[in-house]
Amino acid sequence: MPIRAARIIGTGSYLPEQILSNAELASRLDTTDEWIRSRTGISERRIAAPGEYTSDLACNAAQQALQMAGITADSLDFILVATTTPDLVFPATAVRVQRKLGATKRQMPACDVQAVCAGFIYALSIGDSLIRSGSAQRVLVIGAETMSRAIDWQDRATCILFGDGAGAAILEATTESDHAILSTHLYADGQYEDLLRTPGGISHGLLLDPSSGSGLLHMRGNEVFKQAVKALEEVVDQTLAANGLDKAQIDWLVPHQANIRIIQSTAKRLGMTMDRVVLTVNRHGNTSAASVPLALDEAVRDGRIQPGQLLLLEAFGGGFTWGSALLRW
Structure with a gap:
């Protein structure tokens, strides 16, 4: 029997419209553009708009991935959202993403993965395991964050580092393990x-x-x-x-x-x-x-x-x- 593996058939991403530059931060804090860039490599970051939530960013990235893969959300078997900034304590952000994508017809499982910055790698590994075990044929894996909501904007050691955004990948079962x-x-x-x-x-x-x-x-x-x-x-x-x-x-x-x-x-x-x-x-x-x-x-x-x-x-x-x-x- 051929060995099952997971390949990525589509990717997507989303960034909020608002750009927060180093120069703008320097106007608020005791820092400079040169100081930030020389120590971190960062010149700017994106900030989610009021009323724009982690699930919204995740959905936008997921829709791009679905479009690249040429499939619909209802053809998925599992949704995993890696995030440390969920919309709510519960339900999981993944469940809200499922609803917003219109993927509730098949009542597919959906849950969040919390491993902070390593979250997407953790979720990708889980998705890979689901496919290898035969538990799923297609898995949507998303990493999405609104880190700006968890930042002390008076703490220059941390507020210069973080931004908001979302990225997604769709895994599909394959027997071509060389491309997986x-x-x-x-x-x-x-x-x-x-x-x-x-x-x-x-x-x-x-x-x-x-x-x-x-x-x-x-x-x-x-x-x-x-x-x-x-x-x-x-x-x-x-x-x-x-x-x-x-x-x-x-x-x-x-x-x-x-x-x-x-x-x-x-x-x-x-x-x-x-x-x-x-x-x-x-x-x-x-x-x-x-x-x-x-x-x-x-x-x-x-x-x-x-x-x-x-x-x-x-x-x-x-x-x-x-x-x-x-x-x-």
């Missing part, structure tokens, strides 16, 4: 939670409250940077070893867009020049779970990614959570 997801690798280490977190939460009896700082992002940047570089170097080596590949065989690195220095470190580990790395951090900032699918969709649509090429996707996020996906396009 080859492997995924997921990790977590909860002992570092205090380095990157949002204080408060329902079981603490606290919800989002900007006046008290509850629910707003707190980060110890230098320590996060050190752990991210180490973890991503290890996951690159582990992914290559698991597939019996040499680093020179990777055609494209599609990384989480957190910080240009972290991305450069991973590229160096792979012996890659930066022209083989998909970069959007300068225009998008850190969009958490949305960053990898946003970068992937851009490189697919502009023709950089071609059939037969080998792609390494990786991400690192709060928790800490991190992971990678290796796929042949």
